[in-house]
Amino acid sequence: MARHQIAVLALDHVVALDLGTPAQVFGAARDASGAPRYKIRTCTPTGGPVRSVAGFQVLPDHGLEIIEEAQTVVVPGIHGGPPMTDGTIDPAVSRALRAAHARSARIVSICTGAFALAAAGLLDDRPATTHWYHAERFRDLYPNVKLDPDVLFVDDGEVLTSAGVAAGLDLCLHIIRADHGAEIANRAARRCVVPPWRDGGQAQYIERPVPVAGAAGTAPTRAWALDRLGDPLTLAAMAGHARMSVRTFTRRFREETGVSPARWLLGHRTERARTLLETTDLPVDQVARRAGFGTPAALRAQFQASLGVSPAAYRRTFRAPTP
Known part of the structure; x- marks a missing residue:
């Protein structure tokens, strides 16, 4: 199978972590034989170096020409430059993105790579997200962009945007x-030692007011x-336990967690089920009961919705080998 071609476009003021994320995560995508599924290359607008906000320069192997053959184009975050200061972007970059x-x-x-996509006009009238701090x-x-700064990522078909830092990992996965x-x-x-799934609709970890001192918390x-x-x-x-x-x-x-009680509870029950499947030989029906799902059917439905696999398939993939 031919490898999917990915071009990572580094702009001036690029965020170093965001720049490394696509190569790290997509590079870890391999089939059962170990064959890589993606070919990842990095470019800059001129093929020359750009400066990262981490205090070093990035010297790529390519210029914009690789975008012409890429099946996926990834724009990492930036902390500065015209897309973030006055809503404009290098015309050559805009043309390359729009042509792709x-x-x-x-x-x-x-x-904040979303600023570059928006400056190129690719997010007009679309749902999108970016780091909540820059919303x-x-x-x-x-x-003209339908911004939702409260989610981890937005998949709008051929255009996808993520929130800050670790949310880029979630979107790549x-x-x-x-x-x-x-x-x-x-x-x-x-391989990347990260959770295999976080729902794109999960709330960003937004800075929230600290509850009033002395008030009962949850x-x-x-x-x-x-x-x-x-x-x-x-x-x-x-609520009764909290006396509220x-x-x-x-x-x-x-206010304190960023999610509703129901979503918080579902997330922890799913995590408990994953742990039991990975670390015990309990039958699936007992896993379902101990994790609070009640029935195997409810557990299977949640795993299919959240992880895309059945509990049995998850156990086969992640069960630690017996010493």
Whole structure:
């Protein structure tokens, strides 16, 4: 099978971590024989060096010409430059990105790379995201973009955008999963030592006001719930433990964690099920009960929705070998 061609476009003021993410994650995507599924190359607008915000220069092997043959183009984050200061971009870069989009190449941004895509006009009237910290500036410069700064990534078909830092990893794994399935994506995640899946709709870890000193928080109730994941926990029961009304508890819980109680509970139950599948020989029905899903059918539905595999397939992939 021919390898999928990826061009990573480094602009001036590039974020070093974002620049390394595509090569690291897509480079870890290999089939069962170990054959790589992607060919990743890096370019700059002139083929010459650009400066990273980490205090060193990036010297690529290519210029914009490789975008002409790329099936996916990735623009890492930037911390400065015209796309972030005045809403413009080098015309040559704009032409290259727009030409790639016109021939149906997949266009991807990591973090503030979305500013470059927006400056090229590729995000007009589209849903997109970027790092929450720069959301206000983004809206001011690009009011025609349907910005959602509360999610990890947005997949709008041929144009995909991610939030900051680690969300770029999530988006790359999402793309691998879409291209080659959960097995290869999960294998890549293991090679990179990162979680194999986080839902794109999960909230970014946004800086939130610290709860008023002395006010009752939800942390004790969260600890209490983690000890009872196998029990039929309800929102009313959690609110009762916290000695709050359901409405107040839900509001405080979201303020402190960034997600709803139901989503938080589902995430921890899924993690508990993953741990049991990886570390025990318990039958799937017992895993389902101990993790709080009740039935194997409910556990299978959650695994298919969140990880793209069945519990049995997950265990085959990630079960640690017996010493």
